[in-house]
Amino acid sequence: MKVNINGTIHNVTSSEDTPLLWVIRDELNLTGTKFGCGQAQCGACTVHMDGNPVRSCALPLKLVGEKEIVTIEGMKDKISQAVQKAWVENHVPQCGYCQIGNVMTASALLAETKKPTDTDIDNAMGGHICRCGTYQRIKAAIHQAARELA
């Protein structure tokens, strides 16, 4: 099967019911995208599909088709750079394992909503679990990135 990841078409051999997460991680060795729950509950595996954040652990390869997938390794645009910078400056990551998913969703949020409110952020980020409890810093970092992009 073919998948379009970060602008490159890859021929992959994983079976068509394999969730995209494992194709990305185990077949293509793009390990930035994380496995946390495997059931679309934690958000660690978030990637962009045609620009929207999706849970790659619950997305079988056969449903991806020709859609454009972007993983953290492919996030080079202004928004995601501002997000990553804000993550560093606000001391967001602790263990860091959940943060890639958070960065992916936050970047998608800021692409849609230039100046998100606390409620916008709560709504967008509600699907992410951070066991280290970095939530208030994630929120502050999103606000900061929004300010810098304005």
Add this chain to the structure above:
Amino acid sequence: MTEEKMIVNRRDFLTSSAAALGGLIVAFNIPGNNRLLAAEVSKAAAVYAPNAFVHIAPDNTITMIINKLEMGQGVNTSMAQLIAEELECDWKLIKSVSAPVNPVYNHTMFGPLQMTGGSSALASSWDQHRKIGAGMREMLELAAAKRWGIPVAEVKAQNGFIVSARGKLSYGELAEDANKLPLPQNPKLKNSKDFKVIGHSMKRVDALGKANGTAIFGMDVRIPGMLYAVVARSHIDGGEIASYDEKAARAVSGVVDVVRFGNKVAVLAKNTYAAKTGRDALKIQFKSNKNDTFSTDEWMKHFKSLADEKGIVAENIGAVEEAMKSSKTQFTADYEFPYLAHSAMEPLNCTVNYDGKKAEIWSGHQMPTSDRDVAAKIFGLKPENVDVHTTYAGGSFGRRASKNSDYVVQACELAKIVKKPLKMVMTREDDTHAGYYRPITFHRAKVGLDEKNKLVSWDHFIVGQTVMGNSFFGDMMIKNGLESAVTEGITESHYKFKNFRVQQTIPKNDVTTLWYRSVGHTHTAYVMETMIDELAHKEKSDPLKYRQSMLSESKKHMAVLEQLKKMTGWGTKKAPKGRAWGLAVHESFGTVVGQVAEVSIVDGLPRVHQVWCSAHCGQVVNPEVAKTQLEGGIVFGITSVMHHEITFKDGLVQQGNFSEMPVVRMFDAPVVHVDFIKTTDAPTGLGEPGVPPIAPAIANAVFQLTNKRVRVLPFAKGMKV
């Protein structure tokens, strides 16, 4: 230094990090050979060997070799700060890598072994690491003075250079010369008022990699030809296998092998998903055994009945029984605490490469020495033929300090049979089912009050499963049937009690247990601080003033209570309508933390809106990182008591994924305000002490809102009892 020596050096000390360092290392050399050193440091003692901890490259890059696991608490930054402060180097040129296993990296207080835990990283490295930085700086100064032919008093270290009237020389230029000089035995440490790095919020060295996906966790380690293994195991270990469908597993696309080892069966595949699907297809069945009927409900009933019997006395102040008889009224409070799973974000995993002669293992190792030694034993190798690579850990909360190295053992047992590189991965459900829980615990507090409702006697009983039993550590930590990890926080309380007795009973079963972020304090602080609140209310005292009257001799507690008062306006201001403030203060790991939680009730459960937190933790090394530990501890503490519990029915764990153990998410996380007591005392713990006070602070607020004392946890259960 000769090429050959450099290689030896790297092999000895940089096996984990050689790749990260690249080829150019002009490093300080460890005096004497490695084996000698190992003998010298076989006792737990602070090792003073700068070259094992710091490498200076010709381009002035400084690599700090961190002998603690970076699991989120920020050691790769804060430990580096201790050295950097005294070394006077350029912070921007610093990077940190994880240390390999070597006695030189042993913990300075526990052991002899290399480990991370007990909120001790900074406390135990405070003197050692500063001395290392200062010793290196003095050697660099001397090397520069010699080169210039001037007295050392005329040179000065400054931001990665030694400067004098003659100009300046970079550390990179001087490292080789400095390396030949004797190690100063008593280098001069700075006065805290001159700190430029310690006490400052340096940016975390791991932050960018963790925001851009380049940070490597155990889960991310890739070895050419590696297979992924997912294992079928029983929930309570000990069950013998009755049957499994090997054919069905092999029929799954991507599955390469099915291997039985002991009472477990592994499915090896080309990717994790195929391995998991194959594992599920095994439909493994276990023979019936004595644990088939195990239920936590029954077990808790058993605990209660044990509290009616005699226990072993852990503490005895005054004359509890006589005082109880003389009291006017008495009441008894029974508390129930469930098993808890650590549920770190990264499900447990371990990568092993074993070829029959030597082995390499990769994981977020919290006790790398023990992990290495058990691996060596399994493979029948000498420990030095097992290379341990410590990666970033996606959280731990105690789980990776496994007293039996359980998941490392499983991966190695499997690799010994397979003899191919493999990564054993637990699914989220496997991680939840794998045991090593915060022990289930029952508390009974019986108190006697006088005619003014003042406390006269407190008779306390704890029935709690062991934390460290059934392990090498248990043998060290359990004395005369008493385990302080079960009673800590109730015993040795700072509250002035006239008549106070604590008894303990440790029942045994086959469920594995372990330390969990803040260990015994997870339940003792809850009992102590809700009881103190209740006693204050009984005698119609303000809960903060009541504590002050009982803690007047503990300066740290008093300072924290005073700071909380200022932060909240306690006594003058009040919580908004429909909300209440609950207070708790507790010491753990040498740190006193006080918290006020602003709570309302939403859908029958407490909702925490904001928390004020004051901490006395000695010198704060990195204020922002320190704050994150308390913020995170509070969120973790709320999750631990809101819904979380591991229950057993018919020998099986009832929970699996996050849907069955909901955690605090952004929309229900409180806003946390943190402040520290300013002091220059040596640092004390921070990773854990933020956890204990939050649950009782919430419970004390719940009482004001509902008149109910929640004594059965989690709240989801206890609010309904």
